[in-house]
Amino acid sequence: MAYFEINDLHITHKSFEGVKDVLQIEHLEIRRGETYGLVGESGQGKTILALAVQQLLACPPGKIESGEILLDGENLLALNGRQMEKRVRGSKIAMIFQDPMSCLNPVFTVGQIMTDVLKARGGGMKKKEIRECALGLLREVKLADAESTMSKYPHQLSGGQRQRVIIALALACGAEFLIADEPTRNLDVTIQASILKLLKELQQKRGMTVLFIANNLSLVSAFCDRVGILYGGRIIEQNDTAALIAAPQQEYTRVLLEAVKTESRSAEPVESGEELLRVEHLKKYFDINDDIKHQKHLCLKAVDDVSFTLQKGEVLGIVGESGCGKSTLVNTILNLYEPTDGKVFFEGEDVFSGVKKGNNAFKKNVQIVFQDPYWSLNPRWLIKDIVAEPIEVYERLGEAEKLKRVRELLSLVGISEDACYKYPHEFSGGQRQRIAIARSLASQPKLVVLDEPTSSIDMFSQEQILALIKDLRKRLQLTNILISHDLGVVHELANKIAVMYLGKIVEFGPAEDVFRHPVHPYTRALFDSIPTLTTRGMDGLKTLEGQIPSPINPPPGCAFHERCAYACERCSQCAPQPEELGGGRMVSCLRARELENGGE
Amino acid sequence: MNNLIQTLRPRIESFRESLYLLARNKLSLIALIVLVLLVLAAIFANVLIPYPQDIADASHIEIKLQPPSAEHWMGTDELGRDIFSRVVYGARVSLRSALGAVGLSLLIGIPLGAIAGSFGGWVDNVIMRLTDIFLSFPPLLLAIAMVAIMGSGLNNAILAISLSWWPWYTRLLRGQAISVKERKFVQAAETIGTSRLKIIFKHIIPNCISPVIVQASMDIGGVILTLAGLSFLGLGAQLPTPEWGLMISMGRTYFPDKWWYCIFPGVAIFITVLCFNLLGDAIREILDPKTRKK
Numbered sequence: 001m002a003y004f005e006i007n008d009l010h011i012t013h014k015s016f017e018g019v020k021d022v023l024q025i026e027h028l029e030i031r032r033g034e035t036y037g038l039v040g041e042s043g044q045g046k047t048i049l050a051l052a053v054q055q056l057l058a059c060p061p062g063k064i065e066s067g068e069i070l071l072d073g074e075n076l077l078a079l080n081g082r083q084m085e086k087r088v089r090g091s092k093i094a095m096i097f098q099d100p101m102s103c104l105n106p107v108f109t110v111g112q113i114m115t116d117v118l119k120a121r122g123g124g125m126k127k128k129e130i131r132e133c134a135l136g137l138l139r140e141v142k143l144a145d146a147e148s149t150m151s152k153y154p155h156q157l158s159g160g161q162r163q164r165v166i167i168a169l170a171l172a173c174g175a176e177f178l179i180a181d182e183p184t185r186n187l188d189v190t191i192q193a194s195i196l197k198l199l200k201e202l203q204q205k206r207g208m209t210v211l212f213i214a215n216n217l218s219l220v221s222a223f224c225d226r227v228g229i230l231y232g233g234r235i236i237e238q239n240d241t242a243a244l245i246a247a248p249q250q251e252y253t254r255v256l257l258e259a260v261k262t263e264s265r266s267a268e269p270v271e272s273g274e275e276l277l278r279v280e281h282l283k284k285y286f287d288i289n290d291d292i293k294h295q296k297h298l299c300l301k302a303v304d305d306v307s308f309t310l311q312k313g314e315v316l317g318i319v320g321e322s323g324c325g326k327s328t329l330v331n332t333i334l335n336l337y338e339p340t341d342g343k344v345f346f347e348g349e350d351v352f353s354g355v356k357k358g359n360n361a362f363k364k365n366v367q368i369v370f371q372d373p374y375w376s377l378n379p380r381w382l383i384k385d386i387v388a389e390p391i392e393v394y395e396r397l398g399e400a401e402k403l404k405r406v407r408e409l410l411s412l413v414g415i416s417e418d419a420c421y422k423y424p425h426e427f428s429g430g431q432r433q434r435i436a437i438a439r440s441l442a443s444q445p446k447l448v449v450l451d452e453p454t455s456s457i458d459m460f461s462q463e464q465i466l467a468l469i470k471d472l473r474k475r476l477q478l479t480n481i482l483i484s485h486d487l488g489v490v491h492e493l494a495n496k497i498a499v500m501y502l503g504k505i506v507e508f509g510p511a512e513d514v515f516r517h518p519v520h521p522y523t524r525a526l527f528d529s530i531p532t533l534t535t536r537g538m539d540g541l542k543t544l545e546g547q548i549p550s551p552i553n554p555p556p557g558c559a560f561h562e563r564c565a566y567a568c569e570r571c572s573q574c575a576p577q578p579e580e581l582g583g584g585r586m587v588s589c590l591r592a593r594e595l596e597n598g599g600e
Numbered sequence: 601m602n603n604l605i606q607t608l609r610p611r612i613e614s615f616r617e618s619l620y621l622l623a624r625n626k627l628s629l630i631a632l633i634v635l636v637l638l639v640l641a642a643i644f645a646n647v648l649i650p651y652p653q654d655i656a657d658a659s660h661i662e663i664k665l666q667p668p669s670a671e672h673w674m675g676t677d678e679l680g681r682d683i684f685s686r687v688v689y690g691a692r693v694s695l696r697s698a699l700g701a702v703g704l705s706l707l708i709g710i711p712l713g714a715i716a717g718s719f720g721g722w723v724d725n726v727i728m729r730l731t732d733i734f735l736s737f738p739p740l741l742l743a744i745a746m747v748a749i750m751g752s753g754l755n756n757a758i759l760a761i762s763l764s765w766w767p768w769y770t771r772l773l774r775g776q777a778i779s780v781k782e783r784k785f786v787q788a789a790e791t792i793g794t795s796r797l798k799i800i801f802k803h804i805i806p807n808c809i810s811p812v813i814v815q816a817s818m819d820i821g822g823v824i825l826t827l828a829g830l831s832f833l834g835l836g837a838q839l840p841t842p843e844w845g846l847m848i849s850m851g852r853t854y855f856p857d858k859w860w861y862c863i864f865p866g867v868a869i870f871i872t873v874l875c876f877n878l879l880g881d882a883i884r885e886i887l888d889p890k891t892r893k894k
Contacts, residue, residue, distance in 0.1 A: 366791075371784075389792055
């Protein structure tokens with residue numbers, strides 16, 4: 001018999017545009033102890049379902065029209081607010097929210113938050129018992145230092161640690177049914193892997209039933225027994241994980257699958273031989289003055305001695321965990337930040353000395369496409385003005401001519417001409433990103449930087465955007481720098497790869513070689529921690545233990561040695577220098593030669 | 601022409617949505633209707649009022665201080681002038697002065713705030729310390745002091761009020777500008793090479809303006825009060841201008857026997873200020889992106 005069951009659930013949402021169906025689920029059931037993965041992109045109703053189950057949906061504007069949600073045979077929708085609070089929420093159903101950064105109250109310590117929840121559970125525990133219980137929970141979620149975590153405030157914890165605290169809170173009341181709403185979103189891949197492993201372990205230990213909500217099929221394939229695909233508020237397909245991946249029935253499922261396949265589609269190398277960009281020993285340090293503790297002048301080494309060259313027509317993919325300095329590197333090259341030291345040559349000319357003279361040629365030649373198309377277009381401008389912005393700066397054109405150019409650019413990226421007189425909010429994420437790309441091309445640049453170009457748009461559009469970028473590169477002979485945490489995207493577009501860790505490039509080389517045979521231990525760990533469609537269960541997933549060290553006070557020697565599986569004594573003493581391995585590859589590791597030849 | 605229609609289309613749509621949001625809240629709808637009537641009355645005051653000559657220095661001593669009647673709906677004052685005519689015409693004086701004063705303060709406050717917020721550093725410091733100096737005096741007191749220097753009169757009172765009012769807008773806009781300048785489209789404009797000044801006026805200010813508009817619409821009520829206060833003290837409008845504050849001041853000596861002289865201008869002030877406050881709330885609701893679809 002099903003433990004959790006939804007029958008004919010119909011939820012609507014009322015707004016200015018009228019009443020809209022947001023969720024229509026005919027039937028969904030989860031057996032006891034099972035893990036059910038609900039996959040869909042943002043806006044398809046995943047979170048609404050999670051909230052509706054707990055009667056947390058805001059009504060109005062939402063309204064549950066009909067249907068039933070059965071938990072252990074009891075219809076949750078028939079219960080009133082008080083009953084839900086007393087008998088269901090917390091004690092039967094617990095939820096892990098998607099953003100660990102914002103769902104812990106910043107004014108309480110972890111200990112206080114835990115205590116509150118444990119008290120609410122009742123049972124008349126004494127203070128000491130509560131503390132013991134809280135400590136036990138924190139240890140259960142494998143927080144390294146439970147004692148000191150109790151007295152810390154949420155902002156003092158990293159994203160991964162916070163998510164662990166949230167999991168501990170979800171466990172606190174002994175719930176049997178866990179709703180995990182994209183629990184690893186906004187977390188780095190290495191941390192994602194460890195959180196997933198933890199969840200799986202806890203589930204098995206406590207015999208919990210899990211509804212796992214995700215926007216990515218590869219996560220679900222590793223984690224869940226059964227999968228449902230949510231599209232437009234309906235479950236369009238559900239099946240056992242393996243069966244669904246092997247034989248998808250719906251077009252949409254196929255797109256989702258296609259999006260996470262990484263095999264056999266990497267970009268071909270380019271041999272133009274013409275150098276476009278050369279970065280030499282670039283450094284960007286941020287000063288930190290700690291007046292309160294009267295500490296000496298500290299600095300944060302966001303980019304530390306980075307050198308590389310980029311040839312015309314190449315695509316350089318920069319990968320690494322968040323905080324590794326990817327964006328700072330690019331912003332420094334683009335002159336948005338003042339460099340601390342080092343030089344950047346563009347077509348043989350020193351960029352930084354040119355800028356001091358007020359030379360705009362470099363800016364004209366180098367443009368950037370930002371990650372989030374919702375914020376990178378001014379919401380109060382018409383599309384024609386947005387796309388024309390670079391034209392205004394660099395060319396003096398009449399109104400009619402400008403409009404003609406804008407139309408050309410828009411059709412180049414596949415946006416219809418009548419978009420000119422619309423505002424950004426009238427477009428979907430993918431369309432906005434196309435508009436942003438059109439704008440970046442308006443000044444006829446030679447180098448376009450793509451900062452996570454697909455990470456905040458839906459899967460359908462991602463594929464199209466990638467195709468567009470490839471197409472434009474060929475047609476306009478563009479050179480690209482691509483920043484992304486999505487290795488699939490990097491694999492598809494890049495023909496050179498730079499792996500960054502704590503402000504340094506630890507591995508650099510042709511994409512094909514690096515993907516097939518990563519040398520640096522960090523690169524290996526990074527690649528292994530990403531679940532793919534072939535990953536079944538958690539055993540195939542390697543995790544990288546420990547936190548990223550602070551770049552203010554990096555560990556001595558090799559910055560990675562504390563987390564490295566191959567570290568030896570030497571690693572903590574002397575810092576590795578970049579070493580040529582042949583074939584254009586560079587690796588910063590003391591054991592690079594050994595690892596290259598020996599493998600393990 | 602076609603272009604014009606295309607440009608206007610999204611604006612019309614957003615206007616329709618605004619009306620929908622406004623109509624949801626009955627109280628703000630009433631406020632809006634009352635204000636529209638008030639504005640119409642102010643515009644067409646000359647035609648509407650029954651005794652146009654009474655707004656100036658006319659005198660009919662024989663009917664002085666009469667209680668409300670069919671001929672004089674709000675009674676007459678000490679010179680026998682029709683109070684209804686004067687109150688209606690007073691709407692024109694008050695609204696024009698209030699809009700002028702708030703507009704002038706916005707004109708000073710917005711650019712300064714935007715510049716302070718987007719440049720930061722010493723520019724920010726200079727501008728913000730200047731506003732701090734202005735903010736360290738109660739606005740009414742500051743306005744009184746300035747009128748005392750410049751000499752009393754309606755125009756000087758308007759100028760004095762705007763000079764004591766702009767720091768609030770500067771502060772508000774600076775706070776907004778600091779957050780807006782971190783948005784990606786500003787960074788995008790920087791990488792494109794758009795000039796600094798253009799970024800401030802075309803990118804930053806339009807995206808900071810909503811809370812300022814809300815604040816300004818609420819302030820109109822406050823400015824009307826301040827202006828009435830100054831006139832009451834004899835520092836604002838001068839006789840025989842039919843200004844509400846001045847009328848209360850004149851009627852004060854006859855209160856409470858001849859209550860209508862004070863009460864009707866007072867009610868006019870009360871209704872106007874209340875409606876502007878309600879409207880401010882409504883505008884906040886309309887401009888809040890959370891209540892919008894996007």
